[in-house]
Amino acid sequence: MVGYLARLQLKLTWRGVTASTGRIVAFAIVLLYGLGLLALLGAGIVALGLDEASAVRGPVLTAAMAVITLGWPLIGVAGAGDASLLEPARFALTPRTGRELAPALFASALLTPGSVAVGIVALLVVVAWRAEPLSAVLAAAQLLLGVTTCVLLARVVLAALGPVLGRRRVRERLGVVLLLGVIGAGVGFQFLSQAPVDALWGTELLAPVTAAAQIARWTPFGWCWSLAWDAQQGAWPVLLVHVVASLALVALLARCWVRLIDRTLVNPVTRDEAARVKGSRLDDLLPAGVVGALMGRELRYWRRDQRRFIQLISIVLVPLIMVLPAVLGDQRQAIALAPFMCALMTSNVSAWGLSYDGSALWTVALSQVSAVHDRAARVAVVAIISGPVLLCSLVVALVLAPGYDVPGLIGMTVGTWLVAMGTGTWVDAMWQQPMPPPTSSVFTRNAGSTAETFLGSVLTMILPVLGGAPSGLLFILATAMGRPALGWAGLIVGLLVGGLACWGGVVLAGRRLDGHWPEVLAKVKERLT
Amino acid sequence: MSTSSIPQGDPGRTVSGPDHWAAPGAAQQPYPAAPGPQVPPQAAPADWPQGVPAGPSQTVPGGAPVPAAANPRAALSIRGLVKFFGGRCAVAGIDLDVPAGSLFGLVGPNGAGKTTALSMATGLLRPDQGQVHVAGHDVWADPAAAKALMGVLPDGLRTFDRLSGRELLEFVARMHRIDRTTARQRADQLLATLDLAGDADKMVCDYSAGMAKKIGLACALIHNPRLLVLDEPFESVDPVSGETIRQILHRYTAGGGTVVMSSHVMELVETLCDAVAVMAAGRILAAGTIDEVRAGLPLQQRFLQLVGVHRVGGGELSWLDTSPGSN
Numbered sequence: 047m048v049g050y051l052a053r054l055q056l057k058l059t060w061r062g063v064t065a066s067t068g069r070i071v072a073f074a075i076v077l078l079y080g081l082g083l084l085a086l087l088g089a090g091i092v093a094l095g096l097d098e099a100s101a102v103r104g105p106v107l108t109a110a111m112a113v114i115t116l117g118w119p120l121i122g123v124a125g126a127g128d129a130s131l132l133e134p135a136r137f138a139l140t141p142r143t144g145r146e147l148a149p150a151l152f153a154s155a156l157l158t159p160g161s162v163a164v165g166i167v168a169l170l171v172v173v174a175w176r177a178e179p180l181s182a183v184l185a186a187a188q189l190l191l192g193v194t195t196c197v198l199l200a201r202v203v204l205a206a207l208g209p210v211l212g213r214r215r216v217r218e219r220l221g222v223v224l225l226l227g228v229i230g231a232g233v234g235f236q237f238l239s240q241a242p243v244d245a246l247w248g249t250e251l252l253a254p255v256t257a258a259a260q261i262a263r264w265t266p267f268g269w270c271w272s273l274a275w276d277a278q279q280g281a282w283p284v285l286l287v288h289v290v291a292s293l294a295l296v297a298l299l300a301r302c303w304v305r306l307i308d309r310t311l312v313n314p315v316t317r318d319e320a321a322r323v324k325g326s327r328l329d330d331l332l333p334a335g336v337v338g339a340l341m342g343r344e345l346r347y348w349r350r351d352q353r354r355f356i357q358l359i360s361i362v363l364v365p366l367i368m369v370l371p372a373v374l375g376d377q378r379q380a381i382a383l384a385p386f387m388c389a390l391m392t393s394n395v396s397a398w399g400l401s402y403d404g405s406a407l408w409t410v411a412l413s414q415v416s417a418v419h420d421r422a423a424r425v426a427v428v429a430i431i432s433g434p435v436l437l438c439s440l441v442v443a444l445v446l447a448p449g450y451d452v453p454g455l456i457g458m459t460v461g462t463w464l465v466a467m468g469t470g471t472w473v474d475a476m477w478q479q480p481m482p483p484p485t486s487s488v489f490t491r492n493a494g495s496t497a498e499t500f501l502g503s504v505l506t507m508i509l510p511v512l513g514g515a516p517s518g519l520l521f522i523l524a525t526a527m528g529r530p531a532l533g534w535a536g537l538i539v540g541l542l543v544g545g546l547a548c549w550g551g552v553v554l555a556g557r558r559l560d561g562h563w564p565e566v567l568a569k570v571k572e573r574l575t
Numbered sequence: 576m577s578t579s580s581i582p583q584g585d586p587g588r589t590v591s592g593p594d595h596w597a598a599p600g601a602a603q604q605p606y607p608a609a610p611g612p613q614v615p616p617q618a619a620p621a622d623w624p625q626g627v628p629a630g631p632s633q634t635v636p637g638g639a640p641v642p643a644a645a646n647p648r649a650a651l652s653i654r655g656l657v658k659f660f661g662g663r664c665a666v667a668g669i670d671l672d673v674p675a676g677s678l679f680g681l682v683g684p685n686g687a688g689k690t691t692a693l694s695m696a697t698g699l700l701r702p703d704q705g706q707v708h709v710a711g712h713d714v715w716a717d718p719a720a721a722k723a724l725m726g727v728l729p730d731g732l733r734t735f736d737r738l739s740g741r742e743l744l745e746f747v748a749r750m751h752r753i754d755r756t757t758a759r760q761r762a763d764q765l766l767a768t769l770d771l772a773g774d775a776d777k778m779v780c781d782y783s784a785g786m787a788k789k790i791g792l793a794c795a796l797i798h799n800p801r802l803l804v805l806d807e808p809f810e811s812v813d814p815v816s817g818e819t820i821r822q823i824l825h826r827y828t829a830g831g832g833t834v835v836m837s838s839h840v841m842e843l844v845e846t847l848c849d850a851v852a853v854m855a856a857g858r859i860l861a862a863g864t865i866d867e868v869r870a871g872l873p874l875q876q877r878f879l880q881l882v883g884v885h886r887v888g889g890g891e892l893s894w895l896d897t898s899p900g901s902n
Contacts, residue, residue, distance in 0.1 A: 323776050323777065323778055324776075329745075339749035403735070406736070409750065409794070411699065412699065413722065414752055567732075
């Protein structure tokens with residue numbers, strides 16, 4: 047069974063990646079990007095093996111690996127578990143016990159991309175200790191103990207919280223929490239990237255890292271990762287304690303996991319009590335015709351479908367991540383980029399509507415309504431949602447960063463925003479992919495699907511950059527040369543180009559959909575992604 | 576349970592009796608609707624019994640069969656419908672005429688091509704070849720006119736399930752250009768009739784399978800179409816609700832509406848429908864009135880006779896003959 051489930055895990059991952067040509071290409075690009083990041087990380091870790099870094103090697107590696115050990119199950123929880131092969135509830139109807147299933151599920155868990163990535167990082171840690179043979183040997187032992195602890199800890203936490211995570215509303219809310227966590231990490235990373243390199247290696251940072259590592263090595267997350275550091279320090283009794291504690295932790299986690307699997311096997315299904323939707327006067331505020339009906343549905347979905355809600359948050363927070371560190375540093379003028387970033391994000395928000403709607407689109411496809419109306423309604427809703435955010439960011443930019451050409455800035459921002467809505471809705475009509483149904487967590491997707499979304503989102507944001515380039519150029523010239531006429535020209539050009547792109551996007555996308563509904567339905571039909 | 580509150584029939588609908596039953600299996604040359612693999616003219620295997628009389632295909636001078644024209648009097652007229660998925664032929668060139676005012680059952684084993692055929696008939700799936708007309712309107716050449724006449728309950732597709740039942744019905748009604756007040760009235764009536772009034776304000780994603788099926792049926796009915804195409808409408812539905820749906824469908828057809836429904840349950844089709852087509856391996860094996868198709872046998876037996884039954888015998892599954900632990 048161990049070999050069978052491991053092969054099945056690999057097969058399912060492979061199928062997810064190779065489901066379509068687009069997904070293969072997207073996965074290849076994202077894989078290259080990931081390998082690049084891993085190479086940078088690897089270079090950093092290997093650099094810790096230099097003699098000059100011998101003092102920081104132990105604390106940094108111990109603290110970093112403890113953070114990974116702690117963070118992995120948390121990410122799993124925020125991602126609302128998984129609907130994958132690893133879910134013990136799938137085996138509820140088989141005559142298997144937790145003790146029989148655990149080794150097979152463990153082997154499958156070791157083959158997930160997350161486990162492989164942690165394994166590679168742990169291997170790099172071994173390389174970092176290459177200068178000290180005994181520590182290197184213990185680092186190899188750390189690898190085995192650490193990866194085992196990571197996998198078991200994540201499985202135990204997910205299994206323990208299974209009854210809670212099985213509830214739809216919990217899954218959806220945790221998705222939002224995870225997004226906020228990722229954005230918070232992004233902000234933190236931006237701050238770190240603003241810090242001078244000296245600070246990262248100097249005593250300023252070393253002291254807190256060492257303190258954190260000293261704490262981490264005495265927590266279950268750091269026991270197994272501090273063995274090499276213990277040896278480096280010659281703290282043999284501490285080493286012995288950590289070895290015993292690590293082995294005991296693995297044994298305890300394994301025992302807990304087996305019991306939790308047994309519990310899941312006899313309680314496989316959890317279900318929320320249905321919530322009632324409060325009546326609203328939304329429809330009374332919208333036009334009476336079909337466009338109003340479409341807008342009403344779309345607005346309700348922005349509120350009730352957490353996948354859309356997450357997109358909504360991203361309009362506000364992603365630009366913030368990108369400009370906040372610069373603003374808080376000595377580049378306050380960079381806040382002028384925030385409204386432009388908001389405008390760019392709007393294209394991404396427009397671009398995946400059909401994919402998120404999935405096969406429910408048949409209702410629109412078989413209705414008596416042209417898809418042009420559908421496109422117009424969606425663009426109107428995106429405008430209603432993103433417009434106030436754009437306005438706020440413009441006001442904040444003008445207040446905090448005076449000196450820019452105001453008409454030019456408005457022209458660049460609004461023009462790009464209009465282009466983004468038009469091109470976004472056009473991309474939506476041209477490029478769809480199957481998404482997980484709204485009842486599952488937005489993060490329970492395989493690598494191929496995630497890569498396709500990532501690549502599509504990046505490409506989607508290129509079009510508004512191109513469309514906004516003329517007004518952006520005029521804004522830059524107006525500000526740099528101090529010639530208001532160029533700013534006013536930028537405003538006019540922005541509105542004209544943006545208006546044309548928005549109108550063209552709606553019409554072209556609508557016509558395209560009117561002639562291709564069956565093909566679109568075939569692409570968006572839900573399946574395990 | 577009363578059905579008195581269901582929407583009144585379309586005044587434009589007229590009751591008309593069957594004037595031309597389905598046209599199965601005739602040799603014909605399908606004509607292309609979309610680029611795709613070509614199939615030879617449909618010809619039933621020798622061991623398949625003949626169904627109703629041959630269809631309306633004609634032969635031009637020179638002997639090449641040409642497809643018969645769509646029947647403009649039929650509520651649904653299908654000619655030479657073909658669909659391949661990769662190299663597998665799901666629907667192998669079917670012809671079918673469903674008269675207005677009939678309650679027409681489409682039966683067949685799993686994988687027979689029923690859902691594929693109904694998807695192509697309603698415009699949800701583009702055929703490789705063939706034509707579909709709804710009351711004379713070509714589904715693929717004049718989709719807007721055809722869609723206006725159809726109500727569809729597809730199988731295996733989601734609805735906008737983040738709307739409440741009431742919101743979903745009102746949305747679907749308005750998508751068929753029904754004004755908001757009428758939409759609200761009809762939604763309330765359908766919810767009450769289908770015993771969903773108490774769950775009207777719950778999101779559809781929280782509905783059980785049976786409730787989801789009923790709300791889907793309500794969506795198909797709310798604009799009072801001339802043709803209802805229902806894929807497995809009784810699946811997961813409890814017997815009480817099933818009886819209500821029967822009453823609704825009878826009332827609907829009595830008012831001149833036409834129902835085409837697929838089902839695996841022969842007893843249901845036999846008692847509910849007045850005509851039936853038996854489909855297997857992408858072909859129509861028999862079609863006509865219930866009495867014509869069953870040819871004096873119960874429909875279940877006749878179905879098995881047409882489709883063929885795999886008898887389990889000999890050493891096959893012999894390990895099932897003795898239950899573990901039994902004496």
